[in-house]
Amino acid sequence: MSDTPPRLGLRGISKRFPGVLANDNVSFEVKAGEIHALLGENGAGKSTLVKMIYGIMQPDAGEISWNGERVVIPNPKVARKLGIGMVFQHFSLFEALTVLENIALGMDAKIPQRELEGRIKQVMEQYGLTLDPRRIVSDLSVGERQRIEIVRALLSNPTLLIMDEPTSVLTPQEVEQLFVVLRQLAKEGCSILYISHKLHEIKALCETATILRGGKLVDTCDPRVETSRSMAEKMIGGNLRDIHKPAGRSFGREKLVVTELSMPGLGHFGMSLKDISFRAHAGEIFGIAGVAGNGQTALLLALSGEATTDDAQAIRIEGEEIGGLNAKQRRLKGLASVPEERNGHAAVPDFTLSDNSVLTGRDRLRLAISGIIRPGRARRYTGEVISAFDVKTTGTEATAGSLSGGNLQKYIMGREILQKPQVLVVSQPTWGVDAGAAAAIHQALVDLAAAGSAIVIISQDLDELLQLCDTLAVINGGRLSRAMKVSEADINEIGLLMGGIHGEGAAAAPSAPAPSAIGAEATSAA
Amino acid sequence: MRLRLEKRQEPSRLMVVVTPIAAVLLTMLIGVIVFDAIGINGQKAVVDIFLTPLLASYKWQDVAVKAAPLIIIALGLSIGNRANVWNIGAEGQYIIGALCAAGVGIAAGGAGGPVIVMLMVLAGVAGGAAWAAIPAALRTRFSVNEILSSLMLTYVATQILGYLVGGPWKDPNGRNFPATAPLIPDQTLPILVPGTTIHLGVLIAVILPFVFWAIMARSVFGFQIRVVGSAPQAARHGGFDSKQTIWLAMLIGGGMAGLAGSLEFTGALKAINLGFPSGYGFTAIIVSFLGRLHPIGCLIAGIVLADTYVGGQLAKTSVHIPDSTAGIFQAMMLFFILASDIFVRYRLRIVRTQKAAPAMAAGE
Numbered sequence: 065m066s067d068t069p070p071r072l073g074l075r076g077i078s079k080r081f082p083g084v085l086a087n088d089n090v091s092f093e094v095k096a097g098e099i100h101a102l103l104g105e106n107g108a109g110k111s112t113l114v115k116m117i118y119g120i121m122q123p124d125a126g127e128i129s130w131n132g133e134r135v136v137i138p139n140p141k142v143a144r145k146l147g148i149g150m151v152f153q154h155f156s157l158f159e160a161l162t163v164l165e166n167i168a169l170g171m172d173a174k175i176p177q178r179e180l181e182g183r184i185k186q187v188m189e190q191y192g193l194t195l196d197p198r199r200i201v202s203d204l205s206v207g208e209r210q211r212i213e214i215v216r217a218l219l220s221n222p223t224l225l226i227m228d229e230p231t232s233v234l235t236p237q238e239v240e241q242l243f244v245v246l247r248q249l250a251k252e253g254c255s256i257l258y259i260s261h262k263l264h265e266i267k268a269l270c271e272t273a274t275i276l277r278g279g280k281l282v283d284t285c286d287p288r289v290e291t292s293r294s295m296a297e298k299m300i301g302g303n304l305r306d307i308h309k310p311a312g313r314s315f316g317r318e319k320l321v322v323t324e325l326s327m328p329g330l331g332h333f334g335m336s337l338k339d340i341s342f343r344a345h346a347g348e349i350f351g352i353a354g355v356a357g358n359g360q361t362a363l364l365l366a367l368s369g370e371a372t373t374d375d376a377q378a379i380r381i382e383g384e385e386i387g388g389l390n391a392k393q394r395r396l397k398g399l400a401s402v403p404e405e406r407n408g409h410a411a412v413p414d415f416t417l418s419d420n421s422v423l424t425g426r427d428r429l430r431l432a433i434s435g436i437i438r439p440g441r442a443r444r445y446t447g448e449v450i451s452a453f454d455v456k457t458t459g460t461e462a463t464a465g466s467l468s469g470g471n472l473q474k475y476i477m478g479r480e481i482l483q484k485p486q487v488l489v490v491s492q493p494t495w496g497v498d499a500g501a502a503a504a505i506h507q508a509l510v511d512l513a514a515a516g517s518a519i520v521i522i523s524q525d526l527d528e529l530l531q532l533c534d535t536l537a538v539i540n541g542g543r544l545s546r547a548m549k550v551s552e553a554d555i556n557e558i559g560l561l562m563g564g565i566h567g568e569g570a571a572a573a574p575s576a577p578a579p580s581a582i583g584a585e586a587t588s589a590a
Numbered sequence: 591m592r593l594r595l596e597k598r599q600e601p602s603r604l605m606v607v608v609t610p611i612a613a614v615l616l617t618m619l620i621g622v623i624v625f626d627a628i629g630i631n632g633q634k635a636v637v638d639i640f641l642t643p644l645l646a647s648y649k650w651q652d653v654a655v656k657a658a659p660l661i662i663i664a665l666g667l668s669i670g671n672r673a674n675v676w677n678i679g680a681e682g683q684y685i686i687g688a689l690c691a692a693g694v695g696i697a698a699g700g701a702g703g704p705v706i707v708m709l710m711v712l713a714g715v716a717g718g719a720a721w722a723a724i725p726a727a728l729r730t731r732f733s734v735n736e737i738l739s740s741l742m743l744t745y746v747a748t749q750i751l752g753y754l755v756g757g758p759w760k761d762p763n764g765r766n767f768p769a770t771a772p773l774i775p776d777q778t779l780p781i782l783v784p785g786t787t788i789h790l791g792v793l794i795a796v797i798l799p800f801v802f803w804a805i806m807a808r809s810v811f812g813f814q815i816r817v818v819g820s821a822p823q824a825a826r827h828g829g830f831d832s833k834q835t836i837w838l839a840m841l842i843g844g845g846m847a848g849l850a851g852s853l854e855f856t857g858a859l860k861a862i863n864l865g866f867p868s869g870y871g872f873t874a875i876i877v878s879f880l881g882r883l884h885p886i887g888c889l890i891a892g893i894v895l896a897d898t899y900v901g902g903q904l905a906k907t908s909v910h911i912p913d914s915t916a917g918i919f920q921a922m923m924l925f926f927i928l929a930s931d932i933f934v935r936y937r938l939r940i941v942r943t944q945k946a947a948p949a950m951a952a953g954e
Contacts, residue, residue, distance in 0.1 A: 408824055436808055
């Protein structure tokens with residue numbers, strides 16, 4: 065066994081981008097049939113590294129070997145020919161086409177449709193992936209869409225499968241199903257390179273973990289013997305901060321009341337909202353869980369005022385009806401929001417941070433008075449945000465686009481929190497943010513709630529919600545479940561609610577593999 | 591060795607200024623080469639078109655009078671272009687503006703004086719804005735593409751002009767030419783420099799860019815326009831209404847074109863005939879982009895484009911080329927400025943390719 069060459073070997077791989085060394089002399093090996101985790105914060109260089117393995121980018125220095133032989137992989141087609149398959153974080157699927165058509169479009173070789181359908185069915189049977197090849201992609205859940213990508217990758221019989229953050233869009237039950245497939249693949253000799261920052265998943269799945277930080281390889285360890293905390297600290301290169309939640313919290317008055325809110329979906333494939341009702345009290349952190357694409361975007365827009373409704377009483381803040389008000393007017397009433405997309409939605413990338421403060425703070429903070437912007441006040445406020453939230457930037461006149469994801473998110477959260485809103489609605493507050501920044505953002509949210517504001521967090525990261533929230537509801541198919549106390553919530557029930565109507569068929573057997581490991585880990589953290 | 595485009599971390603401020611200048615210089619260079627190739631003295635043609643109008647003092651007034659409408663229209667269009675509202679119909683709004691001014695003048699009969707002139711100019715602004723309101727309404731109500739509707743309305747405006755100057759407004763003493771009667775002196779704009787053709791409109795064209803600059807840089811309205819153009823979703827997040835932005839951008843664009851039309855009519859031409867639409871509304875689109883959608887840029891670019899207009903007429907007599915040659919140069923400038931835009935966000939880098947020997951197991 066020991067003299068078999070590794071499936072994949074990297075030696076001294078370096079890649080430089082303008083202003084940043086994305087990979088610095090990275091070397092590691094992936095053995096045949098091994099499930100190998102590639103772990104690191106955002107911006108640690110994981111994606112760059114796998115893009116070079118898959119032939120999308122070329123390394124500036126270093127060499128790649130495949131089964132012991134040195135290879136150059138100039139493009140993904142060559143990578144696939146070698147036996148490397150990849151499932152991307154963002155799917156490349158045409159919504160209006162069927163599963164079969166989508167797979168046919170992605171194949172290198174032209175295969176007659178009937179033959180292809182037969183092969184798809186065979187692969188699905190082999191790995192227990194259920195999916196009707198004739199269904200239209202737009203009708204599928206995210207988990208089902210991911211299955212298409214997996215099937216597409218498996219059709220070329222890969223001996224190395226790269227998975228880039230595959231579970232970020234899945235329900236706990238879907239994650240379990242995915243792991244079953246990956247373990248089976250590994251048993252058959254296929255190596256798997258698994259990219260993630262979810263430590264408990266890596267502990268449950270992987271045999272080896274390679275940890276990157278700032279483009280450098282900092283450690284290789286066996287995740288089964290490490291703790292989540294020890295790996296997290298290796299990942300961020302420091303001590304993990306704990307979140308201090310005041311004990312014995314009680315809630316005050318109702319701040320935000322949503323009553324039977326219905327909204328049409330955005331665009332052709334957008335999910336509409338149906339009869340959403342919930343209430344958030346002063347001091348309460350209210351979480352909305354759910355798999356991506358179940359109406360979260362529409363809900364955020366409806367609450368922030370970017371979409372308005374004729375039914376003014378559907379949304380009330382401190383008793384006042386605000387359903388018909390736009391974002392600017394709602395801010396004046398005390399409702400601030402942070403959408404999930406930072407660049408181009410929460411902030412204008414080409415604008416300076418000062419100008420971005422004017423974007424949402426101009427009325428509440430009087431950064432503009434009778435139609436004239438006050439640059440001095442805007443700079444001063446931006447300076448306060450930068451120092452209070454420890455934003456790493458060259459100053460208030462740096463463009464928002466020049467900040468890293470985590471720093472920009474800290475700035476945006478700070479910009480809203482320092483306005484002391486009565487209600488703050490946040491979507492994916494720590495999406496793509498490094499662990500250090502995530503901890504700072506979580507603490508700021510807890511502090512804002514403690515100061516008497518009501519906070520609504522819409523997130524796909526269930527662990528985050530279980531850790532932060534007092535109350536939790538699940539959105540699925542544009543409907544919101546009843547609210548439950550997090551302390552009494554049952555992870556299994558939440559998972560089933562997340563799977564909801566979509567899960568039928570696919571997640572029909574979910575009751576069997578209870579994702580107890582995930583539940584235990586997450587709740588103990590909270 | 592090969593060339594590679596690399597994204598800059600920040601847009602280059604230097605390139606924002608350098609590329610328009612480079613576009614003008616490249617246009618001149620290509621001009622020399624092309625004219626030489628077809629057997630015309632290229633150097634002389636280019637010097638006549640670009641430099642003579644600026645060097646010969648007796649041509650300055652022509653340049654100033656021609657630059658004024660270009661600058662004024664371009665200022666209005668820049669607002670729209672910044673907000674991604676594409677008003678291509680400034681020519682039509684310019685025509686309607688002039689016709690509205692003429693209508694007020696005719697209605698006033700023999701009366702004149704500053705108040706009447708002011709009313710004429712204001713009517714021009716209102717007329718241009720009203721003409722632009724049609725594509726704005728179509729866009730916000732029915733999502734009709736404003737590029738097409740505003741452009742097509744230009745041809746409608748030309749027909750209206752033809753009808754009015756050939757029919758109801760035709761000068762009874764005009765030997766049956768389709769043209770309005772010349773304005774009485776009391777209904778014209780004052781001449782600023784005695785003995786020249788430089789009228790009050792030229793002064794307005796010099797002042798307005800600074801007003802627009804202040805508005806764009808410091809007002810919430812200017813902020814709104816910039817956000818909508820740069821990140822429409824962020825504009826909605828900031829509570830700016832996209833329909834309102836479209837309306838404002840169209841009305842300002844149309845109003846400025848109408849202003850330019852009425853100033854040109856009351857200040858320079860003093861009568862409207864079939865030749866009144868001379869393409870200022872289209873050339874102003876080039877001015878707006880050559881000036882980087884910046885008010886002061888529009889001022890400079892307006893002078894450059896006016897220079898080529900005047901120079902084109904000069905070259906007609908000196909090197910015997912049609913004056914539409916100026917149009918070719920203007921188009922070339924627009925082409926180069928749009929093409930060189932990439933250098934604001936990217937830099938060109940020469941990279942040495944280490945011979946990527948495809949040593950992979952390609953044989954199988």
